[in-house]
Amino acid sequence: MAAPMRGMSVLRQAFQGLVRPAGGQVCRQVQHRCYSTPGHVQVDMNSETGVATVRLNRPPVNSLNLDVLTELSIALEKLETDKSCKAMVLASAAPGIFSAGLDILEMYQSTPERCVAFWRALQDAWLNLYGSRLITMAAIEGHSPAGGCLLAMSCDYRVMAEGKFQIGLNETKLGIVAPFWFTDVMLNTIGHRETEKALQLGALYSAQQALSIGLVDKVVPLAEVMPTVEGELKNWLQIPAAARVITKTSMRKAVLDRLRSQKEKDAQFFADFINRDSVQKSLGMYIASLQKKKN
Numbered sequence: 001m002a003a004p005m006r007g008m009s010v011l012r013q014a015f016q017g018l019v020r021p022a023g024g025q026v027c028r029q030v031q032h033r034c035y036s037t038p039g040h041v042q043v044d045m046n047s048e049t050g051v052a053t054v055r056l057n058r059p060p061v062n063s064l065n066l067d068v069l070t071e072l073s074i075a076l077e078k079l080e081t082d083k084s085c086k087a088m089v090l091a092s093a094a095p096g097i098f099s100a101g102l103d104i105l106e107m108y109q110s111t112p113e114r115c116v117a118f119w120r121a122l123q124d125a126w127l128n129l130y131g132s133r134l135i136t137m138a139a140i141e142g143h144s145p146a147g148g149c150l151l152a153m154s155c156d157y158r159v160m161a162e163g164k165f166q167i168g169l170n171e172t173k174l175g176i177v178a179p180f181w182f183t184d185v186m187l188n189t190i191g192h193r194e195t196e197k198a199l200q201l202g203a204l205y206s207a208q209q210a211l212s213i214g215l216v217d218k219v220v221p222l223a224e225v226m227p228t229v230e231g232e233l234k235n236w237l238q239i240p241a242a243a244r245v246i247t248k249t250s251m252r253k254a255v256l257d258r259l260r261s262q263k264e265k266d267a268q269f270f271a272d273f274i275n276r277d278s279v280q281k282s283l284g285m286y287i288a289s290l291q292k293k294k295n
């Protein structure tokens with residue numbers, strides 16, 4: 001069986017009620033337990049089915065800042081150690097968006113120390129998600145670029161809403177480079193040739209295009225995303241858990257170990273890279289282009 005993820009014991013305590021995060025709530029009902037932190041990540045645990053729904057909740061676009069990533073790690077750790085939890089659905093509480101990826105403002109004109117802390121939080125959230133023993137499914141009910149795509153790809157199964165929404169690792173379009181572990185996850189998902197094209201072009205795919213290259217597993221109308229995930233979960237839940245977990249762990253171990261063995265080096269590299277003048281200039285232009293879109 002997969003070992004629970006290491007670290008963050010204070011965070012785990014927070015969820016066990018020993019330490020309460022500022023402004024956080026723990027509410028218990030008969031069949032549903034809701035663990036809500038200040039509002040960035042909502043967890044609804046259905047004790048009857050053993051399925052938890054984790055919703056990103058940072059409107060307008062669920063950009064992933066230090067707080068969101070830390071809260072996501074807390075939530076995933078808690079579910080990992082909850083023996084009654086068998087599966088986790090990752091979704092969004094914000095309409096029209098799964099996640100806009102990393103909060104660009106965490107990378108623009110930030111201090112090296114903040115950059116390192118931010119990157120460590122991302123690493124931990126990803127290690128918890130990709131290394132989870134749970135069945136993990138992404139309900140992609142909106143746009144899912146960059147870090148949003150990473151989260152979705154790190155689940156076991158993806159259902160995306162048809163229509164105008166886009167998904168992909170578009171980092172090169174921002175003048176930045178997808179880290180090796182983003183690349184590894186994409187390689188494991190869509191294979192080498194498609195990854196080469198997708199990453200160099202910073203391609204964002206429609207749901208149908210994503211389906212055709214295997215980036216998502218099913219495309220359905222928006223209203224059908226959750227029911228489709230629930231239907232698919234029924235199949236996965238029938239598989240003997242130990243055999244499924246051992247299979248998943250063995251297939252993901254090399255990629256997880258690659259990051260685990262160089263977390264600090266990776267965080268330092270990120271902080272150095274992102275603070276280069278040329279990268280800051282590109283990010284500044286990208287932020288301006290997002291703002292200009294509105295005018």
Ligand SMILES: CCCCCC/C=C/CC(=O)SCCNC(=O)CCNC(=O)[C@H](O)C(C)(C)COP(=O)(O)OP(=O)(O)OC[C@H]1O[C@@H](n2cnc3c(N)ncnc32)[C@H](O)[C@@H]1OP(=O)(O)O
Pocket residue numbers: 060061063096097099100101102103104105143145146147148170171174176177178179269270273274290291293294
């Ligand atoms: C080795 C080290 C290398 C470094 C590797 C670093 C890796 C980075 C991975 C990433 O995740 S980078 C982030 C990439 N994300 C994007 O490119 C998405 C940008 N956003 C969009 O394209 C659109 O916002 C959207 C997601 C398609 C949604 O469009 P919509 O029209 O619904 O909303 P907007 O009006 O565009 O946005 C509303 C509001 O939110 C701000 N915003 C959008 N995305 C981000 C973001 N990722 N971070 C921070 N802020 C974001 C946008 O600027 C608007 O703000 P305003 O103040 O209301 O104008």
